[in-house]
Amino acid sequence: MIGYMLKVVKFGGSSLADAAQFKKVEDIIEKDAARRAVVVSAPGKRFSKDNKITDLLYLCYAHVKYGVDYEAVLSLIESRYLEIASGLGLSLDVAGEFAQIRQNIEAGMGEDYLVSRGEYLSAKLMASLLGYDFVDSYGTVFFGYDGEIDKEKTYEALRLAFNSSCGRIVVPGFFGTMPDGKLALMNRGGSDITGALLAAALDADVYENWTDVPGILMADPGIVKDPYPIPQITYDELRELTYMGAKVLHEAAVFPVREAGIPVNIRNTNDPEAQGTFIAESFESEDDAFYITGVTGRKGYTILDVSYENIGQKMGVFREVLKLFEKYGVRIDHLSSGVDAFSVIAQGEALKPHIYALVSEIEEICGRSTVKVSEGISLVACVSRRMVFRPGISGRIFAALGENKVNIRMIAQGAEELTILMGVADADFETTIRILYNSFTQRG
Ligand code: ASP
Numbered sequence: 328m329i330g331y332m333l334k335v336v337k338f339g340g341s342s343l344a345d346a347a348q349f350k351k352v353e354d355i356i357e358k359d360a361a362r363r364a365v366v367v368s369a370p371g372k373r374f375s376k377d378n379k380i381t382d383l384l385y386l387c388y389a390h391v392k393y394g395v396d397y398e399a400v401l402s403l404i405e406s407r408y409l410e411i412a413s414g415l416g417l418s419l420d421v422a423g424e425f426a427q428i429r430q431n432i433e434a435g436m437g438e439d440y441l442v443s444r445g446e447y448l449s450a451k452l453m454a455s456l457l458g459y460d461f462v463d464s465y466g467t468v469f470f471g472y473d474g475e476i477d478k479e480k481t482y483e484a485l486r487l488a489f490n491s492s493c494g495r496i497v498v499p500g501f502f503g504t505m506p507d508g509k510l511a512l513m514n515r516g517g518s519d520i521t522g523a524l525l526a527a528a529l530d531a532d533v534y535e536n537w538t539d540v541p542g543i544l545m546a547d548p549g550i551v552k553d554p555y556p557i558p559q560i561t562y563d564e565l566r567e568l569t570y571m572g573a574k575v576l577h578e579a580a581v582f583p584v585r586e587a588g589i590p591v592n593i594r595n596t597n598d599p600e601a602q603g604t605f606i607a608e609s610f611e612s613e614d615d616a617f618y619i620t621g622v623t624g625r626k627g628y629t630i631l632d633v634s635y636e637n638i639g640q641k642m643g644v645f646r647e648v649l650k651l652f653e654k655y656g657v658r659i660d661h662l663s664s665g666v667d668a669f670s671v672i673a674q675g676e677a678l679k680p681h682i683y684a685l686v687s688e689i690e691e692i693c694g695r696s697t698v699k700v701s702e703g704i705s706l707v708a709c710v711s712r713r714m715v716f717r718p719g720i721s722g723r724i725f726a727a728l729g730e731n732k733v734n735i736r737m738i739a740q741g742a743e744e745l746t747i748l749m750g751v752a753d754a755d756f757e758t759t760i761r762i763l764y765n766s767f768t769q770r771g
Contacts, residue, residue: 332361335531337500337522340371340379341539342596343449345407346414353456355537355599364489364529365497366522367453369445370407380404380449381501381515384442391432391441401429408448419455424448439502439512446499446518453497460492464521465510468503474511476503476524478583485528498525519580523591527583534584536576537596542604543568543575545621546764550757555768557620559605559613564620564710567746571708572625581606613713618720619767622760624707626753628660629675629682630737632699633689634668645669647692655681660706661739661748670737672750675702704736705756709747709763721747727766733759 338352356362369380383404390397405425412421428444447463454461467484469477481503489496500518505511513520519536526534542556543565560568562585569575576591584591585608594603635644645664652659652673661672678685686698714720721740724747728735737750751759 333363333529333531334359334361334533334535335364335366335522335526335529336362336535336537337366337518338368338596339518339536339538340368340381342537343367343370343453344373344377345370346411348596349411349415349453349456351596351599352453352537355596356457358599361532362535363495364525364531365453365457365459366500366518366525367446367449367497368500368518369449370411380407380445381442384445385438388438388441392438397432401425408452411452415452415456417452417455419451421448424451440510442512443499443502443510446501450497450499457495457497459495459497462488462492462496462498464499464502465504467498468521468524470503470505470511472506476520476583477506478524478527481524482528485525489529514577514579516577516580519576520583523580523583526589527587530587531589533590533592535592535594537594539595539597540593541595541598541601542593543573543606543621545617545619545768546760547573547623550760551764554764555617556601557604558602558616559607559610560620561610561712562606562608563743563745564712565606567708567710567741568621568623571623571706571710571746571748573621573623576606617767618713618717618723619709619711619763620713621710622707622763622767623710624705624756624760625674626703626705626756627675628672628704628706628750629678630701630704630750631671631673631686631689632668632701633671633693634697634699635693636667638664638667638669644692648689651685651688655685657681657685661737663737663739672704672706672737675704701736703753704750705753705759707749707751707756707759707763709767710745712745714744714747723766724749724763727762728759731758731762733762 342348342352371379383400387397387400390400408421412419432441451461467488469480471477500521502510502512522536523534543560544554545557546554548554562581590605590607592603592605595601638644657673657677659671659673663670689698709724733751733755735749735751739748
């Protein structure tokens with residue numbers, strides 16, 4: 328049955344916030360006959376001070392749990408769905424669904440059940456709007472006892488459900504079934520994972536993830552004004568960007584599609600003509616508008632500079648020092664070494680509670696006054712798969728920062744030449760990102 332082109336499309340909460348947004352989604356789906364499998368989140372905010380349905384459902388459960396009257400919150404949630412249904416002229420019995428929910432709350436069904444109703448009802452409404460079959464994630468998405476997705480069981484069940492449907496389905500995101508039969512939620516934002524699982528299960532041609540942004544942006548829009556979206560990014564680059572703090576698709580939501588060799592396309596529901604961002608293993612034709620793919624970073628690192636004469640010649644010193652970080656449970660983010668010194672970089676917050684003990688133990692190994700601590704360091708990463716082919720990128724970075732009097736405290740380039748990482752003072756963080764973004768996006 329999976330013969331012609333198939334796109335799995337997932338819509339986030341802001342794309343489903345009200346009847347008008349549902350309508351936009353309907354238009355998008357109707358525009359392309361390949362969009363035959365749909366995953367939805369619960370309705371999100373309609374305006375900035377509004378509440379997400381998921382948050383209201385958590386709040387409602389808190390009332391249930393502490394024995395406080397929950398009716399006001401639940402009716403508020405119900406009214407959002409009633410509004411959507413009536414705005415779209417759907418005949419779905421929303422009041423009947425809520426009567427059932429009330430009954431189940433009284434019967435003691437727990438938090439995961441109640442919160443899952445957000446996506447459940449969203450999917451019911453969407454299925455009725457599109458005339459697609461509703462497929463419940465309860466009974467088709469499965470977890471193991473460890474809470475991880477049981478992929479084999481899930482893929483099989485999703486395939487079966489799709490093949491026995493009319494060939495067009497809507498599935499609620501964010502929840503699944505535990506081995507003991509209980510309904511369980513994923514982590515927040517989990518609908519992205521449901522979408523990826525469905526795409527992998529049905530061997531989709533593409534997994535379209537529709538949100539309210541123009542795609543993955545080249546830089547944080549809170550720092551750079553209207554940054555360009557990235558047209559194409561590889562899975563490896565995405566890992567680098569995510570690791571260094573860019574807020575994009577969650578790792579767990581990328582894994583099933585990456586493994587299955589399915590490209591992801593991040594699209595904007597409010598600008599459906601724009602092509603958004605494609606994520607894939609590699610690209611046949613390189614879009615080389617810019618040398619770099621993205622600039623990102625994080626504040627609040629601490630550098631420990633340890634001087635030790637002839638460090639390269641002394642066996643075991645590194646190991647002894649690194650063992651101390653392990654002992655105190657502090658993850659090392661970067662490590663570099665020179666002739667008579669080496670530096671360790673870790674997140675300041677993680678280091679803070681142990682800094683005195685750690686430094687004194689390092690000095691027991693390396694000698695008194697050998698450690699210099701510099702707090703308030705930002706790490707900024709320039710990520711690009713194209714650096715391998717182009718000489719002079721780092722030269723350009725340093726020239727741009729030098730001209731703007733930004734002092735670089737440390738520099739490192741990954742072996743696979745995907746990222747150039749530099750350390751600057753926290754006070755220079757935003758400026759550094761802006762300078763790098765500007766210097767690489769001015770064409771020519
Ligand atoms: N509605 C859930 C949340 O707000 C899951 C999702 O949207 O992906 O986290």
